[in-house]
Amino acid sequence: MNLKILQSTNILKPAFKRDQRANAENLSIKNSNLEKSPVSDTFKISVGYVNDAHGQTNNMMRILSGLKGDLNLSAGDNDIGDEKNKAIHKATFKFLNLGKIVATALGNHEMDTTQADLIDSLKDYNGDILTINMKKDKIDNEDAQDVKSMGRADLEDYLKPSKIVEVNGEKIGLLGAAPTDLLDRLTHPAYHTDCHVDNLDDSIEDIQEEVDKLKSQGINKIILLSHMGYKKDKSIAQETNGIDVIIGGHTHELLKGIKDGENLFYSKSGEPVILTEAGRDGNYFGKLNLEFDKDGVITKAQNNLGETGLFHKNMINQYIFDSILGKPEKVGYIKDAPPPPKKLTEENPHANFVCDVMREETESDIAIWHNCGVRNFFHEGEIDSRDIKDISPFLDFVVVASVSEKTMVDLFKKAIEDTYSTSSRKPGLLAVSGLRYTVDRENKALKEMIFIDKNGKETKINIDNPSETKKYKVVTDEFLMSAGADFGILAKEEDYIKKYPYDKDVMVCNYLKKYNKPVSINQLGRINFTTEKH
Numbered sequence: 001m002n003l004k005i006l007q008s009t010n011i012l013k014p015a016f017k018r019d020q021r022a023n024a025e026n027l028s029i030k031n032s033n034l035e036k037s038p039v040s041d042t043f044k045i046s047v048g049y050v051n052d053a054h055g056q057t058n059n060m061m062r063i064l065s066g067l068k069g070d071l072n073l074s075a076g077d078n079d080i081g082d083e084k085n086k087a088i089h090k091a092t093f094k095f096l097n098l099g100k101i102v103a104t105a106l107g108n109h110e111m112d113t114t115q116a117d118l119i120d121s122l123k124d125y126n127g128d129i130l131t132i133n134m135k136k137d138k139i140d141n142e143d144a145q146d147v148k149s150m151g152r153a154d155l156e157d158y159l160k161p162s163k164i165v166e167v168n169g170e171k172i173g174l175l176g177a178a179p180t181d182l183l184d185r186l187t188h189p190a191y192h193t194d195c196h197v198d199n200l201d202d203s204i205e206d207i208q209e210e211v212d213k214l215k216s217q218g219i220n221k222i223i224l225l226s227h228m229g230y231k232k233d234k235s236i237a238q239e240t241n242g243i244d245v246i247i248g249g250h251t252h253e254l255l256k257g258i259k260d261g262e263n264l265f266y267s268k269s270g271e272p273v274i275l276t277e278a279g280r281d282g283n284y285f286g287k288l289n290l291e292f293d294k295d296g297v298i299t300k301a302q303n304n305l306g307e308t309g310l311f312h313k314n315m316i317n318q319y320i321f322d323s324i325l326g327k328p329e330k331v332g333y334i335k336d337a338p339p340p341p342k343k344l345t346e347e348n349p350h351a352n353f354v355c356d357v358m359r360e361e362t363e364s365d366i367a368i369w370h371n372c373g374v375r376n377f378f379h380e381g382e383i384d385s386r387d388i389k390d391i392s393p394f395l396d397f398v399v400v401a402s403v404s405e406k407t408m409v410d411l412f413k414k415a416i417e418d419t420y421s422t423s424s425r426k427p428g429l430l431a432v433s434g435l436r437y438t439v440d441r442e443n444k445a446l447k448e449m450i451f452i453d454k455n456g457k458e459t460k461i462n463i464d465n466p467s468e469t470k471k472y473k474v475v476t477d478e479f480l481m482s483a484g485a486d487f488g489i490l491a492k493e494e495d496y497i498k499k500y501p502y503d504k505d506v507m508v509c510n511y512l513k514k515y516n517k518p519v520s521i522n523q524l525g526r527i528n529f530t531t532e533k534h
Helices: 018-030 057-064 083-098 115-122 144-149 200-216 230-239 315-325 349-362 385-391 405-421 478-483 504-515
Strands: 043-050 071-074 101-105 128-130 134-136 162-167 170-177 195-197 222-226 245-248 264-266 272-276 284-292 298-307 330-336 366-370 381-384 398-404 430-433 435-440 445-452 458-461 471-477 496-499 527-529
Touching: 043 170, 043 245, 057 083, 057 315, 057 385, 071 222, 083 101, 083 115, 083 315, 101 162, 101 170, 101 222, 128 162, 128 170, 162 200, 170 200, 200 222, 200 230, 222 230, 230 245, 230 264, 230 272, 272 284, 272 298, 330 504, 349 366, 349 398, 349 430, 349 471, 349 504, 366 405, 366 478, 381 385, 385 504, 398 405, 398 478, 405 430, 405 445, 405 471, 430 435, 471 478
Parallel strands: 043 071, 071 101, 101 128, 170 222, 222 245, 245 272, 366 471, 435 527
Antiparallel strands: 043 284, 134 195, 162 170, 264 272, 284 298, 330 381, 366 430, 398 471, 398 496, 435 445, 445 458
């Protein structure tokens, strides 16, 4: 197949002079009449895309200033959190509407809330959530008590396998796929025990059948919105026919440009299939420029990524989001801060600082926070409550409990083993205050742990034979303490010493206002490594 790959350019550069902006819009957004001429054997389209925005409202506002496709799509995980995060849910679906995102895949984080609450959010969405491979039992066949207590509803009535949209006079087929591990990734699995997702092989069959239905209706340009992850998307691209583009998510890959064997693959019949994925947390978004021949085969392609932080928030959108979330409060000033770590296996000074705040504010011995829950970082300069909420967007109340040494050591051992046993390096290492520990990467093991009291005195913990009777006053959030899908339980709710009526973001805001001085984020040296990085 002779596919011409166009070199990526700065089409997503945020600043244009006025005349340059007009020209760029005429060429890459609206498409000229010549491009849509009936006598032309080609069709051009630009696809704007996002994935895994994870409820990052500040990034959403910036993305709205740069997302300029003829057709805008999402690969899912737009939202984050459970039913306690209703304002963020509302802001997320407002973002999808403002961005003219006509369809999104079903991500695992869309299912963190109850089915009834998800339906309430969907009622405000102008587009559709697409999923071909998630199946749900009918409400009529379920226990009435379960339906009521778990907030279940006729969710299947609000999800579609596919849809057809018209862009520049041409019909485009869209379909969606949920992650095969969706039910394993949920914050509250009990909400959705009436659902199941097909495995990869069955999902590929589902996808091919739906593609064939679209093609039978004369649709020869088809885009899959997938939250299945990069490796599974590769398999789909190579084991199906008829898909032209896979807008991907879930594994947070950053796929720049177009490279054969990386995000350019070929279907069973030899036609090109392009994959996209724009990282995580809305830090990037994309624009894919495509040219099709008369048979619906891609002949030219160009993939551009925009760095969200380079775009400014539109004042109108700021007002809209403030009306939903409340106006953010200025809480402090960050004097200096390092770049955030790129991997869950790196020490995170931003998370360590939050642990320091939790430990000091609750007068605990040890504070712990899981790296997979950290969704943004402290920026230098003035900081407000929404900036900090973006760092910790889940609503998991801060809790304090008495935890045995053995329970704590077992937590760290399991987290390290699981982290280095998965290709995605999840759930990630643990940020700490009051501890220092050493990780043996090669053996995927905890090598050493030292407790550091409030006076700086260090005491080595016997990790081979930790005490079951020695207790530490530990502070973390509810997810890690007693409800985490990725971790063992540290303490049951009935054993909490104290449960605060707010999450880490509120505690950090209160601390910064009380501290009332510029803060340096430099809390490092709490995790050591015995081997070279893999």
